[in-house]
Amino acid sequence: MNAEIKPAQGKLGVLTVGLGAVSTTFIAGVISIRNGTDLPIGSYSQLGTIRLGKRTEKRHPLVRDFVPLADLKDIAFGAWDIFEDNAYESAIHAGVLDEYRHLHRIKAELEKIKPMKAVFNPNYVKKLHGEYVKNIDNKWDQAQALREDIRNFMRENDCSRAVMIWCASTEVYIEPGAVHETLEAFEKGLKENNPSISPSMIYAYASIMERVPFSNGAPNLACDCHALEELANKMNVPIAGKDFKTGQTLMKTILAPGLKARSLGIRGWFSTNILGNRDGEVLDDPESFKTKEVSKLSVLENILEPERHPELYKELYHKVRINYYPPHGDNKESWDNIDITGWLGYQMQIKINFLCRDSILAAPVVLDLALFLDLAQRSNMSGIQEWLSFYFKSPQTAKGLPPQHDIFKQLMKLENTLRHLKGEDLITHLGLDYYQEFIEA
Numbered sequence: 416m417n418a419e420i421k422p423a424q425g426k427l428g429v430l431t432v433g434l435g436a437v438s439t440t441f442i443a444g445v446i447s448i449r450n451g452t453d454l455p456i457g458s459y460s461q462l463g464t465i466r467l468g469k470r471t472e473k474r475h476p477l478v479r480d481f482v483p484l485a486d487l488k489d490i491a492f493g494a495w496d497i498f499e500d501n502a503y504e505s506a507i508h509a510g511v512l513d514e515y516r517h518l519h520r521i522k523a524e525l526e527k528i529k530p531m532k533a534v535f536n537p538n539y540v541k542k543l544h545g546e547y548v549k550n551i552d553n554k555w556d557q558a559q560a561l562r563e564d565i566r567n568f569m570r571e572n573d574c575s576r577a578v579m580i581w582c583a584s585t586e587v588y589i590e591p592g593a594v595h596e597t598l599e600a601f602e603k604g605l606k607e608n609n610p611s612i613s614p615s616m617i618y619a620y621a622s623i624m625e626r627v628p629f630s631n632g633a634p635n636l637a638c639d640c641h642a643l644e645e646l647a648n649k650m651n652v653p654i655a656g657k658d659f660k661t662g663q664t665l666m667k668t669i670l671a672p673g674l675k676a677r678s679l680g681i682r683g684w685f686s687t688n689i690l691g692n693r694d695g696e697v698l699d700d701p702e703s704f705k706t707k708e709v710s711k712l713s714v715l716e717n718i719l720e721p722e723r724h725p726e727l728y729k730e731l732y733h734k735v736r737i738n739y740y741p742p743h744g745d746n747k748e749s750w751d752n753i754d755i756t757g758w759l760g761y762q763m764q765i766k767i768n769f770l771c772r773d774s775i776l777a778a779p780v781v782l783d784l785a786l787f788l789d790l791a792q793r794s795n796m797s798g799i800q801e802w803l804s805f806y807f808k809s810p811q812t813a814k815g816l817p818p819q820h821d822i823f824k825q826l827m828k829l830e831n832t833l834r835h836l837k838g839e840d841l842i843t844h845l846g847l848d849y850y851q852e853f854i855e856a
């Protein structure tokens with residue numbers, strides 16, 4: 416298929432829910448990159464290349480030259496937060512980017528990005544006390560107010576399109592229930608102030624209603640429920656979630672497929688983290704941590720498939736801990752101890768000590784998601800965008816479909832989707848055909 420992809424004309428509004436560490440690192444990063452002072456390191460959409468055709472054809476364009484993505488110069492930034500700090504103040508508070516190396520020289524631009532008043536519910540984020548919130552009690556009315564914010568933002572910033580990305584705090588763990596099952600039940604629930612509808616769902620609803628693609632960077636449900644999937648399909652809007660894949664889980668989904676590929680057994684995988692930013696503080700609440708834990712635990716089981724390989728993985732003991740440790744700030748430190756089994760049952764251990772910077776890893780993910788969701792919208796793709804699983808710890812899938820966690824399969828799916836959109840051959844890596852050509856030559 417060579418899909419009709421509408422050109423990326425005009426400005427793209429990137430609206431983040433939350434103007435905290437991840438959002439400000441993303442915004443300040445994009446501004447620095449378009450000013451020419453920095454490179455978009457970590458962004459596949461900006462630095463990645465894609466092979467087209469046979470290996471022998473030597474066609475490897477940059478992804479951004481191959482598919483028509485929005486130019487970074489055409490992005491306008493908007494956000495909501497429960498604190499009134501502008502993007503400069505918030506970035507200083509987050510302490511991720513160096514004040515003199517990065518923030519000071521783009522201070523004027525960052526100061527112009529002021530959050531809109533949030534839709535917030537302290538029952539869903541117990542560690543924070545929002546001050547800068549909409550004074551509206553009814554959830555339906557809150558959704559209408561967010562829709563108005565989106566329209567106002569797009570008009571004031573002269574945007575032809577927008578995307579919304581949840582970069583706000585992790586909400587407490589809830590299971591989808593009857594109110595999340597159908598669009599009708601959900602809209603009734605909004606009007607009746609159903610307590611099971613969280614702020615992230617209200618933002619997602621407002622976004623989709625405005626035909627603005629929605630993505631969820633945290634592990635709470637947001638658009639990951641049937642009602643909002645139904646809405647996304649009805650409105651012809653792409654959605655994707657959930658929980659940005661960075662840090663420890665990124666490492667896990669790189670390493671586990673490799674160990675499995677070599678049929679090495681794994682008896683235990685113990686993962687622990689310390690981090691001290693506001694995200695860490697929110698995750699210190701057991702109910703928010705539960706949401707994160709569920710998201711982090713699902714990964715290994717899916718990659719290793721213990722039911723298919725009981726001799727290698729049936730004993731697997733997987734444990735994940737996150738501890739709030741303020742002195743480390745955004746510089747998360749994680750330790751993994753992996754007990755693996757080799758030939759004739761001999762035991763070995765792998766130790767990983769990753770001193771990462773959470774928001775430095777998450778910022779390019781926000782950029783790629785914004786650009787690819789906008790591409791999806793212009794390519795007339797709607798509903799769950801499973802080809803963006805590459806970016807998530809808990810990829811959202813259609814009911815009954817298991818998610819794909821293996822990062823290499825995720826990348827193949829992403830690349831093949833881009834080839835498919837442009838009418839290029841999908842790549843199977845078989846290569847037998849051109850071996851024959853080489854032999855005959």
Ligand SMILES: NC(=O)c1ccc[n+]([C@@H]2O[C@H](COP(=O)([O-])OP(=O)(O)OC[C@H]3O[C@@H](n4cnc5c(N)ncnc54)[C@H](O)[C@@H]3O)[C@@H](O)[C@H]2O)c1
Pocket residue numbers: 432433434435436437438495496497498509533534535536540543581582583584585586614615632633634658659660661662692693694773774776777
């Ligand atoms: N950094 C990473 O590597 C990473 C990876 C995966 C997921 N995440 C998730 O991304 C999210 C953002 O992380 P962060 O480090 O920027 O956190 P942060 O605490 O610095 O920023 C979150 C912001 O959201 C605001 N907020 C909370 N509820 C809100 C609401 N209802 N409406 C508007 N704003 C609201 C908070 O005031 C805060 O400023 C978290 O949920 C985190 O779990 C981060």
